[in-house]
Amino acid sequence: MTTDDTRLTGADARAWLLAYADRVRRDVDELTDLDRRAGDGDFGWNIATALDRARPTLTDIPDTALPPDAFRAASDAHLGAGGTSGPLFGLWFGRLAQGPGEPWSGPALAHAFQSAVQAVCRLGNTDVGQKTMVDAMVPAVKALEAEPLAPAWRGAVARAARAAADGAEATRDMLARRGRASYVGEHARGVVDPGALAVAWFFQAAADTRAAA
Template sequence: MNAGDSGEGGNRVDTLDIETTRAWILATAAAVDSHRDVLTELDAAIGDADHGANMHRGFTAVAAAVGGDYAPETVGQLLGKVGMTLISSVGGASGPLYGSAFRAAGRQLATPEADGDQFALALRAALDAVRALGAAAAGDKTMVDALMPAVTTFDEAVTSGAGLRAAARAAATAADAGARATTPLQARKGRASYLGERSIGHQDPGATSTALIFAALADTLDGTLGRMP
Protein backbone atom coordinates (compact mmCIF):
# COMPACT_ATOMS: atom_id res chain seq x y z
CA MET A 1 0.00 0.00 0.00
CA ASN A 2 1.30 3.48 -0.83
CA ALA A 3 0.40 6.85 0.61
CA GLY A 4 -2.66 5.73 2.42
CA ASP A 5 -1.35 3.42 5.10
CA SER A 6 -5.03 3.63 5.98
CA GLY A 7 -6.52 0.86 3.90
CA GLU A 8 -8.15 3.22 1.41
CA GLY A 9 -7.16 4.30 -2.06
CA GLY A 10 -4.48 1.76 -2.99
CA ASN A 11 -3.55 3.80 -6.06
CA ARG A 12 -2.33 6.78 -4.08
CA VAL A 13 1.13 8.03 -4.95
CA ASP A 14 3.34 8.32 -1.88
CA THR A 15 5.73 11.08 -2.91
CA LEU A 16 6.70 14.55 -1.79
CA ASP A 17 6.21 16.95 -4.68
CA ILE A 18 7.04 20.63 -4.98
CA GLU A 19 3.66 21.93 -3.83
CA THR A 20 3.52 19.58 -0.86
CA THR A 21 7.04 20.65 0.09
CA ARG A 22 5.98 24.29 -0.15
CA ALA A 23 2.98 23.53 2.06
CA TRP A 24 5.30 21.87 4.61
CA ILE A 25 7.56 24.91 4.74
CA LEU A 26 4.62 27.29 5.13
CA ALA A 27 3.21 25.05 7.87
CA THR A 28 6.58 25.20 9.60
CA ALA A 29 6.52 28.99 9.43
CA ALA A 30 3.06 28.98 11.00
CA ALA A 31 4.18 26.59 13.74
CA VAL A 32 7.21 28.72 14.55
CA ASP A 33 4.97 31.78 14.71
CA SER A 34 2.53 30.14 17.12
CA HIS A 35 5.35 28.77 19.29
CA ARG A 36 7.51 31.89 19.26
CA ASP A 37 6.91 32.68 22.93
CA VAL A 38 7.56 29.07 23.96
CA LEU A 39 10.88 29.04 22.14
CA THR A 40 11.79 32.38 23.71
CA GLU A 41 11.00 31.13 27.21
CA LEU A 42 13.04 27.97 26.71
CA ASP A 43 16.01 29.96 25.42
CA ALA A 44 15.71 32.53 28.21
CA ALA A 45 16.37 29.74 30.71
CA ILE A 46 19.63 28.50 29.18
CA GLY A 47 20.57 30.92 26.41
CA ASP A 48 20.14 34.55 25.42
CA ALA A 49 16.38 34.47 24.85
CA ASP A 50 16.56 35.11 21.12
CA HIS A 51 15.77 31.71 19.60
CA GLY A 52 12.07 32.44 19.26
CA ALA A 53 12.68 35.81 17.63
CA ASN A 54 15.40 34.46 15.36
CA MET A 55 13.38 31.50 14.15
CA HIS A 56 10.32 33.68 13.67
CA ARG A 57 12.27 36.21 11.63
CA GLY A 58 13.86 33.47 9.56
CA PHE A 59 10.72 31.55 8.71
CA THR A 60 8.76 34.74 8.09
CA ALA A 61 11.38 35.55 5.46
CA VAL A 62 11.21 31.97 4.17
CA ALA A 63 7.42 32.12 3.80
CA ALA A 64 7.77 35.29 1.76
CA ALA A 65 10.56 33.80 -0.35
CA VAL A 66 8.88 30.52 -1.30
CA GLY A 67 5.29 31.69 -1.46
CA GLY A 68 3.54 33.64 -4.16
CA ASP A 69 5.03 33.42 -7.63
CA TYR A 70 8.16 31.46 -6.70
CA ALA A 71 8.27 28.49 -9.09
CA PRO A 72 11.11 26.04 -8.38
CA GLU A 73 11.72 23.21 -10.81
CA THR A 74 12.65 20.64 -8.17
CA VAL A 75 12.02 19.88 -4.52
CA GLY A 76 15.71 20.43 -3.92
CA GLN A 77 15.65 23.89 -5.44
CA LEU A 78 12.86 24.88 -3.07
CA LEU A 79 14.69 23.50 -0.04
CA GLY A 80 17.86 25.24 -1.15
CA LYS A 81 15.94 28.52 -1.25
CA VAL A 82 14.75 27.86 2.28
CA GLY A 83 18.29 27.21 3.43
CA MET A 84 19.80 30.30 1.84
CA THR A 85 17.01 32.48 3.22
CA LEU A 86 17.57 31.18 6.74
CA ILE A 87 21.31 31.74 6.51
CA SER A 88 20.84 35.31 5.32
CA SER A 89 18.08 36.30 7.73
CA VAL A 90 18.73 34.50 11.02
CA GLY A 91 21.39 35.63 13.43
CA GLY A 92 23.46 33.55 15.81
CA ALA A 93 24.07 29.86 15.28
CA SER A 94 20.52 29.02 14.22
CA GLY A 95 20.72 30.48 10.72
CA PRO A 96 23.81 28.55 9.60
CA LEU A 97 22.67 25.32 11.27
CA TYR A 98 19.11 25.21 9.98
CA GLY A 99 20.11 26.77 6.68
CA SER A 100 22.84 24.22 6.10
CA ALA A 101 20.44 21.41 6.95
CA PHE A 102 17.89 22.51 4.36
CA ARG A 103 20.56 23.15 1.74
CA ALA A 104 22.13 19.72 2.30
CA ALA A 105 18.74 18.04 2.04
CA GLY A 106 17.98 19.96 -1.11
CA ARG A 107 21.15 18.81 -2.82
CA GLN A 108 19.85 15.24 -2.60
CA LEU A 109 16.52 16.03 -4.25
CA ALA A 110 17.14 17.30 -7.78
CA THR A 111 13.76 16.03 -8.98
CA PRO A 112 10.19 17.40 -9.08
CA GLU A 113 9.15 14.85 -6.47
CA ALA A 114 10.77 12.51 -3.97
CA ASP A 115 9.77 9.15 -2.55
CA GLY A 116 10.48 7.89 0.93
CA ASP A 117 13.89 6.44 0.09
CA GLN A 118 15.04 9.68 -1.53
CA PHE A 119 13.77 11.77 1.35
CA ALA A 120 15.51 9.49 3.84
CA LEU A 121 18.80 10.23 2.08
CA ALA A 122 18.01 13.95 2.17
CA LEU A 123 17.31 13.85 5.90
CA ARG A 124 20.55 11.98 6.51
CA ALA A 125 22.43 14.65 4.56
CA ALA A 126 20.77 17.34 6.67
CA LEU A 127 21.85 15.60 9.87
CA ASP A 128 25.40 15.20 8.60
CA ALA A 129 25.55 18.90 7.74
CA VAL A 130 24.36 19.95 11.19
CA ARG A 131 26.78 17.63 12.95
CA ALA A 132 29.68 18.79 10.81
CA LEU A 133 28.96 22.47 11.40
CA GLY A 134 27.99 22.32 15.04
CA ALA A 135 30.26 19.45 16.10
CA ALA A 136 27.42 18.18 18.28
CA ALA A 137 26.52 14.61 19.14
CA ALA A 138 23.46 12.99 20.66
CA GLY A 139 23.28 13.85 24.34
CA ASP A 140 24.90 17.28 24.00
CA LYS A 141 21.52 19.02 24.54
CA THR A 142 21.21 20.54 21.07
CA MET A 143 18.96 20.26 18.03
CA VAL A 144 20.79 17.02 17.21
CA ASP A 145 18.94 15.35 20.08
CA ALA A 146 15.70 15.78 18.12
CA LEU A 147 17.12 15.58 14.60
CA MET A 148 19.08 12.34 14.97
CA PRO A 149 16.22 10.17 16.30
CA ALA A 150 13.87 11.67 13.72
CA VAL A 151 16.22 10.86 10.85
CA THR A 152 16.97 7.37 12.15
CA THR A 153 13.30 6.61 12.75
CA PHE A 154 12.29 7.85 9.31
CA ASP A 155 14.96 5.72 7.65
CA GLU A 156 14.00 2.62 9.64
CA ALA A 157 10.32 3.12 8.84
CA VAL A 158 10.94 3.45 5.11
CA THR A 159 13.30 0.48 5.13
CA SER A 160 10.62 -1.63 6.81
CA GLY A 161 8.13 -0.73 4.09
CA ALA A 162 6.24 2.21 5.58
CA GLY A 163 4.94 4.91 3.28
CA LEU A 164 6.15 8.48 3.36
CA ARG A 165 3.26 9.68 5.49
CA ALA A 166 3.66 6.98 8.14
CA ALA A 167 7.43 7.44 8.19
CA ALA A 168 7.05 11.19 8.67
CA ARG A 169 4.63 10.72 11.56
CA ALA A 170 7.01 8.27 13.23
CA ALA A 171 9.86 10.73 12.74
CA ALA A 172 7.82 13.56 14.24
CA THR A 173 7.04 11.44 17.29
CA ALA A 174 10.72 10.59 17.67
CA ALA A 175 11.75 14.24 17.31
CA ASP A 176 9.28 15.31 19.99
CA ALA A 177 10.49 12.59 22.34
CA GLY A 178 14.08 13.58 21.64
CA ALA A 179 13.36 17.23 22.41
CA ARG A 180 11.64 16.36 25.68
CA ALA A 181 14.53 14.07 26.62
CA THR A 182 16.92 17.04 26.62
CA THR A 183 15.39 18.34 29.85
CA PRO A 184 17.51 16.25 32.26
CA LEU A 185 20.68 16.65 30.19
CA GLN A 186 23.58 18.96 30.95
CA ALA A 187 24.45 21.07 27.93
CA ARG A 188 27.83 20.37 26.35
CA LYS A 189 27.60 22.68 23.35
CA GLY A 190 26.61 26.27 22.68
CA ARG A 191 25.85 29.07 25.08
CA ALA A 192 23.92 26.75 27.38
CA SER A 193 27.12 24.80 28.08
CA TYR A 194 28.47 27.81 30.00
CA LEU A 195 25.82 27.17 32.64
CA GLY A 196 27.16 23.72 33.48
CA GLU A 197 24.82 21.89 35.83
CA ARG A 198 22.42 24.83 35.83
CA SER A 199 21.40 23.84 32.30
CA ILE A 200 19.86 20.66 33.71
CA GLY A 201 16.08 20.75 34.01
CA HIS A 202 15.37 22.84 30.92
CA GLN A 203 14.27 21.61 27.49
CA ASP A 204 16.59 22.64 24.68
CA PRO A 205 15.04 25.30 22.41
CA GLY A 206 16.86 24.11 19.28
CA ALA A 207 15.64 20.56 19.75
CA THR A 208 12.16 21.96 20.30
CA SER A 209 12.13 23.97 17.07
CA THR A 210 13.49 20.94 15.22
CA ALA A 211 10.56 18.90 16.52
CA LEU A 212 8.21 21.61 15.24
CA ILE A 213 9.64 21.20 11.73
CA PHE A 214 9.00 17.46 11.75
CA ALA A 215 5.53 17.89 13.23
CA ALA A 216 4.72 20.32 10.41
CA LEU A 217 5.97 17.76 7.87
CA ALA A 218 3.81 14.99 9.32
CA ASP A 219 0.75 17.23 9.58
CA THR A 220 1.21 18.40 5.99
CA LEU A 221 1.50 14.86 4.67
CA ASP A 222 -1.51 13.75 6.71
CA GLY A 223 -3.54 16.53 5.13
CA THR A 224 -2.17 16.28 1.60
CA LEU A 225 -1.49 12.61 0.96
CA GLY A 226 -4.53 11.62 2.97
CA ARG A 227 -6.77 13.43 0.49
CA MET A 228 -5.17 12.12 -2.70
CA PRO A 229 -7.61 10.19 -4.94
Protein backbone atom coordinates in the same frame (compact mmCIF):
# COMPACT_ATOMS: atom_id res chain seq x y z
CA MET B 1 4.56 15.43 -12.75
CA THR B 2 3.64 12.33 -10.88
CA THR B 3 0.30 12.13 -9.15
CA ASP B 4 1.75 9.38 -6.98
CA ASP B 5 1.11 10.74 -3.50
CA THR B 6 3.58 8.39 -1.86
CA ARG B 7 6.41 10.69 -2.94
CA LEU B 8 7.21 14.14 -1.59
CA THR B 9 6.69 16.76 -4.29
CA GLY B 10 7.87 20.36 -4.33
CA ALA B 11 4.31 21.41 -3.51
CA ASP B 12 4.29 19.05 -0.52
CA ALA B 13 7.62 20.46 0.72
CA ARG B 14 6.30 23.99 0.23
CA ALA B 15 3.18 23.26 2.27
CA TRP B 16 5.28 21.49 4.92
CA LEU B 17 7.66 24.44 5.33
CA LEU B 18 4.83 26.98 5.36
CA ALA B 19 3.09 24.94 8.07
CA TYR B 20 6.34 24.90 10.03
CA ALA B 21 6.70 28.67 9.60
CA ASP B 22 3.15 29.09 10.92
CA ARG B 23 3.88 26.89 13.93
CA VAL B 24 7.05 28.80 14.83
CA ARG B 25 5.33 32.16 14.41
CA ARG B 26 2.42 30.99 16.59
CA ASP B 27 4.58 29.54 19.38
CA VAL B 28 7.72 31.70 19.13
CA ASP B 29 7.30 32.81 22.74
CA GLU B 30 7.78 29.24 23.90
CA LEU B 31 11.12 29.02 22.06
CA THR B 32 12.18 32.40 23.41
CA ASP B 33 11.28 31.42 26.95
CA LEU B 34 13.27 28.17 26.73
CA ASP B 35 16.24 30.01 25.29
CA ARG B 36 16.10 32.66 28.03
CA ARG B 37 16.40 29.92 30.61
CA ALA B 38 19.18 28.06 28.78
CA GLY B 39 20.84 30.61 26.52
CA ASP B 40 20.62 34.26 25.59
CA GLY B 41 17.03 34.44 24.41
CA ASP B 42 17.55 35.28 20.74
CA PHE B 43 16.85 31.83 19.29
CA GLY B 44 13.09 32.16 18.83
CA TRP B 45 13.39 35.58 17.25
CA ASN B 46 16.17 34.48 14.88
CA ILE B 47 14.28 31.42 13.67
CA ALA B 48 10.87 33.08 13.41
CA THR B 49 12.39 36.00 11.51
CA ALA B 50 14.19 33.65 9.13
CA LEU B 51 10.99 31.71 8.42
CA ASP B 52 9.05 34.93 7.91
CA ARG B 53 11.71 35.90 5.38
CA ALA B 54 11.30 32.55 3.63
CA ARG B 55 7.51 32.80 3.48
CA PRO B 56 7.10 35.00 0.36
CA THR B 57 9.71 32.97 -1.55
CA LEU B 58 7.99 29.74 -0.55
CA THR B 59 4.59 31.06 -1.51
CA ASP B 60 5.91 31.92 -4.97
CA ILE B 61 7.22 28.40 -5.60
CA PRO B 62 5.06 26.85 -8.35
CA ASP B 63 3.19 23.56 -7.97
CA THR B 64 5.57 22.01 -10.49
CA ALA B 65 8.61 22.70 -8.29
CA LEU B 66 10.75 19.96 -6.75
CA PRO B 67 11.59 19.45 -3.07
CA PRO B 68 15.05 21.11 -3.36
CA ASP B 69 13.39 24.34 -4.51
CA ALA B 70 11.41 24.62 -1.31
CA PHE B 71 14.27 23.60 0.97
CA ARG B 72 16.55 26.12 -0.74
CA ALA B 73 14.19 28.95 0.18
CA ALA B 74 14.24 27.82 3.82
CA SER B 75 18.02 27.45 3.72
CA ASP B 76 18.75 30.91 2.32
CA ALA B 77 16.53 32.56 4.91
CA HIS B 78 18.29 30.76 7.78
CA LEU B 79 21.77 31.35 6.34
CA GLY B 80 21.05 35.05 6.58
CA ALA B 81 20.29 34.78 10.30
CA GLY B 82 22.63 35.65 13.15
CA GLY B 83 23.59 33.49 16.08
CA THR B 84 24.70 29.88 15.82
CA SER B 85 21.45 27.96 15.42
CA GLY B 86 20.22 30.01 12.46
CA PRO B 87 23.18 29.19 10.21
CA LEU B 88 23.15 25.55 11.34
CA PHE B 89 19.48 25.26 10.34
CA GLY B 90 20.52 26.95 7.09
CA LEU B 91 23.09 24.22 6.59
CA TRP B 92 20.52 21.51 7.40
CA PHE B 93 18.00 22.86 4.88
CA GLY B 94 20.85 23.61 2.47
CA ARG B 95 21.88 19.97 2.37
CA LEU B 96 18.24 19.00 1.80
CA ALA B 97 18.24 21.48 -1.08
CA GLN B 98 21.05 19.41 -2.61
CA GLY B 99 18.81 16.31 -2.58
CA PRO B 100 17.43 14.61 -5.72
CA GLY B 101 15.75 16.76 -8.36
CA GLU B 102 12.63 14.61 -8.49
CA PRO B 103 9.82 13.78 -6.05
CA TRP B 104 11.25 11.98 -2.99
CA SER B 105 10.26 8.49 -1.89
CA GLY B 106 10.55 7.55 1.79
CA PRO B 107 14.05 6.13 1.32
CA ALA B 108 15.20 9.17 -0.69
CA LEU B 109 13.92 11.39 2.09
CA ALA B 110 15.76 9.32 4.70
CA HIS B 111 18.96 9.62 2.71
CA ALA B 112 18.63 13.38 2.31
CA PHE B 113 17.99 13.95 6.02
CA GLN B 114 20.86 11.62 6.93
CA SER B 115 23.28 13.66 4.82
CA ALA B 116 21.89 16.89 6.29
CA VAL B 117 22.28 15.90 9.94
CA GLN B 118 25.80 14.62 9.33
CA ALA B 119 26.77 18.08 8.09
CA VAL B 120 25.19 19.73 11.14
CA CYS B 121 27.05 17.39 13.53
CA ARG B 122 30.34 17.98 11.74
CA LEU B 123 30.23 21.75 11.41
CA GLY B 124 28.42 22.28 14.72
CA ASN B 125 31.10 20.06 16.24
CA THR B 126 28.44 18.20 18.17
CA ASP B 127 26.67 14.86 18.47
CA VAL B 128 23.67 13.40 20.28
CA GLY B 129 23.55 13.82 24.03
CA GLN B 130 24.87 17.39 24.14
CA LYS B 131 21.50 19.15 24.40
CA THR B 132 21.33 20.58 20.90
CA MET B 133 19.13 20.45 17.80
CA VAL B 134 20.80 17.19 16.71
CA ASP B 135 19.17 15.40 19.66
CA ALA B 136 15.95 15.66 17.66
CA MET B 137 17.49 15.43 14.18
CA VAL B 138 19.32 12.14 14.70
CA PRO B 139 16.39 10.13 16.13
CA ALA B 140 14.22 11.51 13.32
CA VAL B 141 16.66 10.19 10.72
CA LYS B 142 16.78 6.82 12.44
CA ALA B 143 12.98 6.65 12.30
CA LEU B 144 13.06 7.60 8.61
CA GLU B 145 15.58 4.83 7.96
CA ALA B 146 13.74 2.24 10.07
CA GLU B 147 11.61 0.94 7.20
CA PRO B 148 13.72 1.42 4.10
CA LEU B 149 11.26 -0.41 1.87
CA ALA B 150 8.19 1.57 2.94
CA PRO B 151 7.72 3.97 0.05
CA ALA B 152 5.26 6.52 1.45
CA TRP B 153 6.89 9.69 2.73
CA ARG B 154 4.03 10.72 5.02
CA GLY B 155 4.19 7.59 7.13
CA ALA B 156 7.94 7.90 7.43
CA VAL B 157 7.75 11.56 8.46
CA ALA B 158 5.00 10.83 11.00
CA ARG B 159 7.33 8.29 12.62
CA ALA B 160 10.16 10.82 12.45
CA ALA B 161 7.96 13.41 14.17
CA ARG B 162 7.35 11.09 17.11
CA ALA B 163 11.05 10.25 17.35
CA ALA B 164 12.04 13.92 17.14
CA ALA B 165 9.53 14.86 19.85
CA ASP B 166 10.92 12.13 22.10
CA GLY B 167 14.45 13.29 21.29
CA ALA B 168 13.59 16.90 22.13
CA GLU B 169 11.97 15.84 25.39
CA ALA B 170 15.09 13.85 26.28
CA THR B 171 17.18 17.05 26.14
CA ARG B 172 15.33 18.22 29.28
CA ASP B 173 17.60 16.24 31.58
CA MET B 174 20.79 16.70 29.60
CA LEU B 175 23.71 18.85 30.64
CA ALA B 176 24.69 21.06 27.71
CA ARG B 177 28.24 20.68 26.48
CA ARG B 178 27.91 22.61 23.25
CA GLY B 179 26.16 25.79 22.32
CA ARG B 180 25.08 28.72 24.39
CA ALA B 181 23.42 26.55 27.06
CA SER B 182 26.84 25.12 27.98
CA TYR B 183 27.70 28.47 29.60
CA VAL B 184 24.90 28.16 32.13
CA GLY B 185 25.61 24.48 32.92
CA GLU B 186 23.32 23.03 35.59
CA HIS B 187 20.92 25.97 35.24
CA ALA B 188 19.78 24.58 31.90
CA ARG B 189 18.89 21.19 33.34
CA GLY B 190 15.13 20.73 33.27
CA VAL B 191 14.83 22.96 30.18
CA VAL B 192 14.11 21.43 26.78
CA ASP B 193 16.59 22.60 24.14
CA PRO B 194 14.73 25.08 21.90
CA GLY B 195 16.62 23.95 18.79
CA ALA B 196 15.57 20.34 19.33
CA LEU B 197 12.01 21.46 19.97
CA ALA B 198 11.97 23.44 16.70
CA VAL B 199 13.12 20.30 14.87
CA ALA B 200 10.27 18.33 16.46
CA TRP B 201 7.83 21.03 15.35
CA PHE B 202 9.27 20.85 11.85
CA PHE B 203 8.53 17.14 11.47
CA GLN B 204 5.14 17.55 13.17
CA ALA B 205 4.27 20.29 10.66
CA ALA B 206 4.12 17.72 7.84
CA ALA B 207 1.23 16.02 9.63
CA ASP B 208 -0.49 19.39 9.97
CA THR B 209 -0.47 19.79 6.19
CA ARG B 210 -2.38 16.54 5.77
CA ALA B 211 -4.92 17.67 8.33
CA ALA B 212 -5.35 20.87 6.35
CA ALA B 213 -5.51 19.13 2.98
